[in-house]
Structure formats: C-alpha cells, structure tokens
Amino acid sequence: MKHPRTHVWKAAAATAICGTALAGLRTVRGRPVRSVPTLAAAGAGMAAGGLMAYEWLTPRSWLYGPVFWHARTDERVVALTFDDGPCHPYTERLLEILDREGIRATFFQVGNNVKREPNLSAEVASQHEVGNHTFTHPHLTWSRSGTVREELLRGQEAIHEATGTLPQLFRVPHGWYGPQVISGAEELGMRCVGWSVMAWDWDRPPSDVIQSRILHGVGPGGVTLLHDGQDTDAFPKADRSHTIAAVSDIISSLRASGYGFLTVPELMELDASRRA
Numbered sequence: 656m657k658h659p660r661t662h663v664w665k666a667a668a669a670t671a672i673c674g675t676a677l678a679g680l681r682t683v684r685g686r687p688v689r690s691v692p693t694l695a696a697a698g699a700g701m702a703a704g705g706l707m708a709y710e711w712l713t714p715r716s717w718l719y720g721p722v723f724w725h726a727r728t729d730e731r732v733v734a735l736t737f738d739d740g741p742c743h744p745y746t747e748r749l750l751e752i753l754d755r756e757g758i759r760a761t762f763f764q765v766g767n768n769v770k771r772e773p774n775l776s777a778e779v780a781s782q783h784e785v786g787n788h789t790f791t792h793p794h795l796t797w798s799r800s801g802t803v804r805e806e807l808l809r810g811q812e813a814i815h816e817a818t819g820t821l822p823q824l825f826r827v828p829h830g831w832y833g834p835q836v837i838s839g840a841e842e843l844g845m846r847c848v849g850w851s852v853m854a855w856d857w858d859r860p861p862s863d864v865i866q867s868r869i870l871h872g873v874g875p876g877g878v879t880l881l882h883d884g885q886d887t888d889a890f891p892k893a894d895r896s897h898t899i900a901a902v903s904d905i906i907s908s909l910r911a912s913g914y915g916f917l918t919v920p921e922l923m924e925l926d927a928s929r930r931a
C-alpha cells in the first residue's frame with residue numbers, strides 16, 4: 656500500500672520542476688530575471704527542491720513517509736538505541752550494564768554481524784527489542800527498490816534465524832531515508848526509526864564528549880543513538896570502547912535528571928496514546 660504522503664512529495668517534486676522550468680522559460684523568452692513572477696517561480700522551485708533534498712537526507716524524514724524519531728510528550732522518558740551490533744566484546748559489556756541498571760533498550764542489528772555472532776544476537780533479543788539495520792550496512796539513499804528489499808529481507812532472515820523473532824522496526828544505515836526505503840520497510844511490516852540525539856560516536860571521540868553530546872541534546876520522549884558495533888566490522892577493527900565507557904554515566908545522569916527508560920515500541924505507544 657502506498658503511503659498517503661506519496662502524493663505530497665510528488666506535489667513537492669512537481670513544484671520544484673515547474674517552478675524552476677517556469678522561471679527558466681520566462682528568462683529564455685526575454686522577461687526580466689528580476690521580475691516578481693520569475694523570482695517567485697524560481698523561489699518556489701528552489702524551496703521545493705531544497706525541501707525534497709533535506710527530507711531525503713534527514714533521519715527525521717516526514718515528506719516521504721513516517722519515520723519515528725521521538726514521542727510527543729512532556730514526560731521525562733527516553734529510548735536508548737544501539738546500532739551496528741552484535742559485536743563482541745562491546746555488546747556483552749553493554750548487556751551487563753543494561754542488566755545491572757534494569758533497563759531495556761533497542762538494538763538495530765546488522766544481518767552480517769548476526770550471522771557472525773548468532774548467540775550474542777539471541778542473547779540481546781532475549782532481553783531487549785531488536786530492529787533490522789540491513790544485511791551489509793550499505794548506503795541505500797539512491798538504491799533501487801529491489802536492492803532495498805533484498806537488504807531488508809536478508810537482514811530479517813538473519814535475525815529471525817538467530818533469535819526466532821522477526822523485527823518490526825527498521826533503521827536505515829547512515830540515516831538517509833529515501834521514499835523507496837520507507838515503502839520497502841513498510842511492505843515488510845516494519846516501521847522506520849530515526850533518532851533525536853546522537854554523539855557522532857563512530858568517530859570515537861573521548862567518552863566524556865560522547866556523554867555530554869547525548870546529555871545536551873536529549874529531551875522528553877527522545878531517542879538516543881549510540882553504537883555497539885561498527886558497520887560489518889569485527890573486533891579489533893571495530894572499536895566501541897569509548898561508547899561503552901560512556902553508557903553508565905549517561906544512564907546515571909539521565910536518572911538524576913528524572914528520566915525513565917523505554918524501548919522504542921513503548922515510546923511509540925506513548926506517542927500514539929498522546930495523540931488519541
């Protein structure tokens with residue numbers, strides 16, 4: 656089923672093309688470039704084109720279909736999410752911390768890594784929510800629908816084989832949701848998930864920087880993004896020591912500020928109940 660917003664983004668595309676074309680045509684026909692109609696047409700065309708590009712490249716996309724990236728609430732709750740695992744030994748350390756703190760988180764696993772460490776993937780799934788993060792962690796931004804579907808299906812199969820569960824959440828690698836990515840995930844029964852705050856932890860900044868980036872950006876109903884793995888790499892190429900070292904302090908600081916912790920589906924439920 657096509658999402659109703661399909662019509663909205665096609666209208667934006669039409670505005671982008673028609674506005675730019677009209678301005679071009681007027682200019683070619685010798686009308687003054689600085690005339691109001693020409694500038695208005697060019698402005699509308701460029702604004703619509705800019706919106707389309709922005710929506711394509713943001714993890715909070717709206718135009719091409721729904722991407723859940725926060726809950727509309729004043730309640731101090733947050734969902735911790737971790738991408739690119741499972742990855743030994745970081746995922747195990749993270750599980751220990753979350754277990755000790757009594758927190759359930761949401762893990763977006765890469766199918767290739769699940770195949771490499773199926774037992775670790777199953778251990779994560781036994782305690783936490785698991786979402787699909789493709790099979791090979793590619794840039795899907797400009798991929799055809801068939802490529803998107805294959806990446807998502809292979810990710811589903813790997814996770815299902817290892818854990819017995821079929822994910823209902825999907826997060827695109829690198830955060831860029833094109834319309835074919837959102838519709839591809841929805842066709843396979845998954846909702847797309849973005850984030851409200853991240854720490855650029857793939858660049859391995861010091862732990863205190865990771866901590867302060869999350870704490871400065873977080874708000875009620877937020878979704879944090881951190882990494883327990885690195886693309887399809889294994890240890891020692893994958894190094895998430897700085898992230899794991901930051902997690903305990905992030906949790907205790909959030910708790911001290913009155914925050915509670917939900918999984919992404921729980922946050923979605925909260926959002927839906929507020930809207931009802």
Ligand SMILES: [Zn+2]
Nearest residue numbers: 738739828829
């Ligand atoms: Zn990723």
